[in-house]
Amino acid sequence: MNVLNEMELSFESRSSNEGFARSSVAAFIAQLDPTIGELNDIRTAVSEAVTNCIVHAYRDTIGKIIVNVKITADNTVIIKVRDKGCGIEDIHKAMEPLFTTAPSEERAGLGFAVMQSFTDSLNVHSRVGKGTTVTLKKNLSRRFGNG
Amino acid sequence: MNSKIYFDGSIMTAELIGEIDHHSAKNARMEIDALIQQKKPAELRLDFSGISFMDSSGIGLIMGRYRMMLLYGGVLRVVNVPHDLERIMILSGLGALDIFERQGEVYECT
Ligand SMILES: Nc1ncnc2c1ncn2[C@@H]1O[C@H](COP(=O)(O)OP(=O)(O)OP(=O)(O)O)[C@@H](O)[C@H]1O
Ligand SMILES: [Mg+2]
Numbered sequence: 001m002n003v004l005n006e007m008e009l010s011f012e013s014r015s016s017n018e019g020f021a022r023s024s025v026a027a028f029i030a031q032l033d034p035t036i037g038e039l040n041d042i043r044t045a046v047s048e049a050v051t052n053c054i055v056h057a058y059r060d061t062i063g064k065i066i067v068n069v070k071i072t073a074d075n076t077v078i079i080k081v082r083d084k085g086c087g088i089e090d091i092h093k094a095m096e097p098l099f100t101t102a103p104s105e106e107r108a109g110l111g112f113a114v115m116q117s118f119t120d121s122l123n124v125h126s127r128v129g130k131g132t133t134v135t136l137k138k139n140l141s142r143r144f145g146n147g
Numbered sequence: 148m149n150s151k152i153y154f155d156g157s158i159m160t161a162e163l164i165g166e167i168d169h170h171s172a173k174n175a176r177m178e179i180d181a182l183i184q185q186k187k188p189a190e191l192r193l194d195f196s197g198i199s200f201m202d203s204s205g206i207g208l209i210m211g212r213y214r215m216m217l218l219y220g221g222v223l224r225v226v227n228v229p230h231d232l233e234r235i236m237i238l239s240g241l242g243a244l245d246i247f248e249r250q251g252e253v254y255e256c257t
Contacts, residue, residue, distance in 0.1 A: 015170035022200075040200070040231055047202040051169045098240075106176070106207035110239060114203050117238055 049081035057085025159188035164197035196227035
C-alpha cells in the first residue's frame with residue numbers, strides 16, 4: 001500500500017462537530033477530483049461513523065474522536081474513525097440493518113448499513129471498555145487530472 | 148438545517164433546508180412535533196427539496212414523524228426528494244410505508 005498523502009483530525013465528541021468532520025474529509029479528498037457522487041458517499045459514510053462515536057461510544061460524556069485519512073497510489077481513500085469509548089459487545093449484531101441500542105432517540109439502526117453500501121469496504125474493530133475503530137475504503141474512479 | 152412551516156387548512160407543510168444530521172435533526176424534530184401536537188393536522192408534508200445532505204438521522208426523522216402522525220390519526224407525505232438522496236431512502240426500507248411523493252406522482256421505493 002503506497003500512501004501518497006495523509007491527514008488526521010482530532011476533535012471532541014460534540015454533535016456540533018459532525019458537519020465539521022465530514023466537510024473536512026471531503027475537502028481533503030477534493031484533490032483527487034472525485035465525482036459529486038463519490039464525494040457525497042464519503043461525506044455520508046463519515047457522518048455515520050462520527051455520529052456513532054458521539055451517540056454511542058461516548059454516551060453522556062465527551063471524549064476524543066480521531067479521523068485519519070490516507071490516499072493511496074491506486075486512487076483509494078482509506079478512512080479510519082477511532083474512539084476510546086464503550087466499545088461494541090457483539091459486532092455482528094450491531095451491523096445488522098435496523099439493529100439499534102438507542103431506539104428511543106430515533107436512531108434507525110442503519111448507520112453500518114449505510115457505511116457498507118456507500119463505500120467499497122467496511123471493517124469494524126472493537127473492544128468493550130476500550131473503544132472502536134471503523135475503517136472505510138473507497139476506490140475512486142480515475143479521472144483526467146488526478147495524481 | 149432550517150425549517151419553514153406553513154399551514155393550508157388541515158395540511159401542515161415543513162420545508163426543510165440545509166443538511167440533516169444527528170445534530171441538526173434535534174431542533175427540527177422539536178419544532179415540528181410541537182406544531183403537530185398543537186394543530187393536529189390531517190396531513191404532514193415534509194418537503195426535502197432544500198436538503199443538500201442527509202445521513203441515517205434523516206431516516207430517523209421521517210420514521211419518528213410517521214409514528215407521530217399515526218398517533219394523531221393523520222398521514223405523512225415525503226415530497227420532492229432530491230436525486231442524491233434517493234439511494235439512502237431506498238436503503239432505509241421506508242418505501243414499504245408508501246409515504247413518498249414526487250412532483251405529484253408517487254414513485255416506488257423498493
Ligand atoms: N463507535 C461505537 N461505539 C459503541 N457502540 C457503537 C458504535 N458504533 C455503533 N455502535 C453500536 O452499534 C449499533 C448499530 O449502529 P448503527 O450506526 O448501525 O445504528 P444506530 O447508530 O443505532 O442508528 P442510526 O445510525 O441509524 O442512527 C448502535 O445502536 C450501537 O449499539
Ligand atoms: Mg449510527
